[in-house]
Amino acid sequence: MNKAFAWFDKVSSGTNKVFIFIASVMMAGLMIIVCVDLTLRYVFNSPLIWGTEVTEILLLYITFLGAAQVFREDSHVVIDIFLVLGSARRRKILGLISCAFVGIVAGILVYYGFSASYNHYVRGVFNPTIIETPIALIIIIIPIGCVPLFLEVLLKIRKLVRQE
Numbered sequence: 530m531n532k533a534f535a536w537f538d539k540v541s542s543g544t545n546k547v548f549i550f551i552a553s554v555m556m557a558g559l560m561i562i563v564c565v566d567l568t569l570r571y572v573f574n575s576p577l578i579w580g581t582e583v584t585e586i587l588l589l590y591i592t593f594l595g596a597a598q599v600f601r602e603d604s605h606v607v608i609d610i611f612l613v614l615g616s617a618r619r620r621k622i623l624g625l626i627s628c629a630f631v632g633i634v635a636g637i638l639v640y641y642g643f644s645a646s647y648n649h650y651v652r653g654v655f656n657p658t659i660i661e662t663p664i665a666l667i668i669i670i671i672p673i674g675c676v677p678l679f680l681e682v683l684l685k686i687r688k689l690v691r692q693e
Contacts, residue, residue: 534687541680545598548677552594559587582658586667593674600631600681624689632682635675642672 566580599605612620650665 534684537680538684541597541601541677541684544677544680545601548594548674549598552591555587555591555594559584559591562587579659582656582660582662586662589667590670593670596674597677597681600678600685621689621692625686628682628686628689632679632686635679635682638675639672639679642668642675646672 562577562580562583566577566584570576612623615623646665646669649668650663654664655661656664656667
């Protein structure tokens with residue numbers, strides 16, 4: 530069983546590194562698009578007609594590509610007043626409850642995200658904008674980003690349970 534979790538940890542860590550690299554490249558592209566769009570808008574009074582749409586899509590992708598790594602490193606925003614004032618046992622119980630909620634949400638997003646993406650792909654639904662991006666291409670990142678998040682939840686639950 531330890532080997533399986535060690536393998537899960539290795540796969541999850543590698544996946545997170547790849548996702549963070551992709552999200553970093555997207556963030557650089559996002560900054561360039563926003564700077565060019567602002568310059569064109571306020572200097573030449575002619576903004577990029579596709580800038581806002583691409584920016585929205587990139588923000589969605591960056592969020593879900595980074596979610597698992599943020600959870601892994603405990604870098605997300607937390608209200609830790611109950612943790613600071615509580616005992617080790619209370620921290621462990623609250624950590625397990627928190628992981629359970631995150632796991633449930635990640636599982637739901639994986640299931641319904643793949644289902645909705647497939648449904649939109651089969652029906653050929655497009656975003657009614659300038660680029661006319663397929664909706665399936667936009668929302669597929671939600672379940673893809675939540676699969677490693679779910680793995681991270683399982684790893685964190687195991688770590689919390691094995692804590693003395």
